[in-house]
Amino acid sequence: MEKELALDLIDFLYTSPTAYHSVKTVKERLDSNGFSEVKESDKWDLQKDGKYYVIKNDSALIAFTVGNGELEEDGFKLIGAHTDSPGFRIKANPEMVAEGKYLKLNTEVYGGPLLYTWFDRPLGIAGKVSLKGKSPLKPEVKLVNINKPLLIIPSVAIHMNRSVNEGFAVNKQKDALPLLALINEKFEKNNYLVNAIAKELNVEAESILGFDLGLYEIEKGSLTGINEEFISAGRLDDMWMVYAGIKALIDSKSNKSTKVMVCMDNEEIGSLTPQGANSALLLNILERIALALGKDREELHRALANSIMISADLAHAVHPNAEEKHDPTNRPVLGNGPVLKTAASGSYSTDSYNAAIFEGLCSAANVPYQKFFNRSDVRGGTTIGPITSSLLTIPVMDMGAPLLSMHSIRELATVIDNVYSVKLFTEFFNA
Ligand SMILES: [Zn+2]
Incomplete structure (x- = not known):
């Protein structure tokens, strides 16, 4: 029980x-x-x-x-x-390219998360999307939850940051941006996220006028401890x-x-x-x-x-x-x-x-x-x-x-x- x-x-x-x-x-x-x-x-x-x-x-x-x-x-x-x-929220126009090959998302921090715990974990995207409604004053609202390992914030290797285990500072704008995709020739980097959300919601991408989206750890919580006395979640x-x-x-x-x-x-x-x-x-x-x-x-x-x-x-x-x-x-x-x-x-x-x-x-x-x-x-x-x-x-x-x-x-x-x-x-x- x-x-x-x-x-x-x-x-x-x-x-x-x-x-x-x-x-x-x-x-x-x-x-x-x-x-x-x-x-x-x-x-x-x-x-x-x-x-x-x-x-x-x-x-x-x-x-x-x-x-x-x-x-x-x-x-x-x-x-x-x-x-x-606490966690991360996705900004508008979030697509950022690094080295012409990596597509990462521009995020901001919500509340006071322990930032280092967010690194190297598969993350999903969820939140609220506001769509074109019958009148400009009444947008239609839908919730979305892409419950898949979409994103990851990769750590810098210890070889490039030898003092990391004596404590490291995370710059929220630079160090904590999650990686979403690799860019290839056919790649549409503009509106990549909005297109993905539109596909998930089965709506036209043009009908998405705004979003309040956050990142979350997709792995489910579990009982832990030798007698399963703990809840990790x-x-x-x-x-x-x-x-x-x-x-x-x-x-x-x-x-x-x-x-x-x-x-x-x-x-x-x-x-x-x-x-x-x-x-x-x-x-x-x-x-x-x-x-x-x-x-x-x-x-x-x-x-x-x-x-x-x-x-x-x-x-x-x-x-x-x-x-x-x-x-x-x-x-x-x-x-x-x-x-x-x-x-x-x-x-x-x-x-x-x-x-x-x-x-x-x-x-x-x-x-x-x-x-x-x-x-x-x-x-x-x-x-x-x-x-x-x-x-x-x-x-x-x-x-x-x-x-x-x-x-x-x-x-x-x-x-x-x-x-x-x-x-x-x-x-x-x-x-
Ligand atoms: Zn609280």
Whole structure:
């Protein structure tokens, strides 16, 4: 059963190479579990105990089940996570020729990937393509996923870079461009990529007006370790928490509170987009839910005053080869359960009040828990927790399952922490 759950997570990650495909994967799971889509442009008619979701920009999704209590008294219970992960995006006019023979693609870096992990690996291309529509103001949108080993970023041989193992700097414009093809006499180097996408989508190349395409590792995740205790896969940050939250929402029992699973895009670049956490999106959707249930704005604000949220994003476990990088007394490890993250700087939204709620929930779910603080001389990261907490003005606890190799093309987690995450989130929604 634990292994089955881990394999299900690996499947979920495999079908989610970009934020767009993440949303598609989540949508398919919700559709087959009785949820129905409501569109921002429609008039909403919601029922108590009803199950719904709304999609923004094809890359963010908010799923919710309406409680059977009164919204202003029973509030919202939210879990928030993000659909995007660091990597490469392809620029417009991407074809570049080297030595008259190599065709490479011009890319830019999205977020903060561990760049060296992207070298010498077969990469696929996936994302969203905008096509000529019925009117210039309404382009048609299609997702594309060329799930083949198309590209590779080749390393420079050690013989030409003798000090490479003492550390090497990657120039994003020069060193990290992926190789796509060899040029021969019949070769059409112009619009090579657009032609390939058009062929894949079975449309005219001229109808493609724009694209948001990224690179991804085509190899599927796997269980590793002598007892298959580890999960090695790309995009665990943060699709793992999306997976666990969506599963908990689907599996949880109906009760008085309205449960919301928030899957935001663009966390890795600061969240300031219409589909990111630093936008009016979540508050707008919560307001729409209140209005559709016949509540007024005062009742929405009363509901918010009775609401609580978990910001679920992964936590650094102590690294077996870099134990000195961690705080001396708060030392989470893989396999020991969810990690509560706190920072005096406010880069995590946890405080003692929501920490107490977190500990109570873990005890009730029979799940062990751990705590993370940055070493005082290390800046550390942040999450959607502080942004969401400020926009909604509600308590948000910042937590996540423990992870190694965060932002590597392949990150490392454990089978048991996946079980703990689903149990904790289900307990939260059922509480
Ligand atoms: Zn993250």
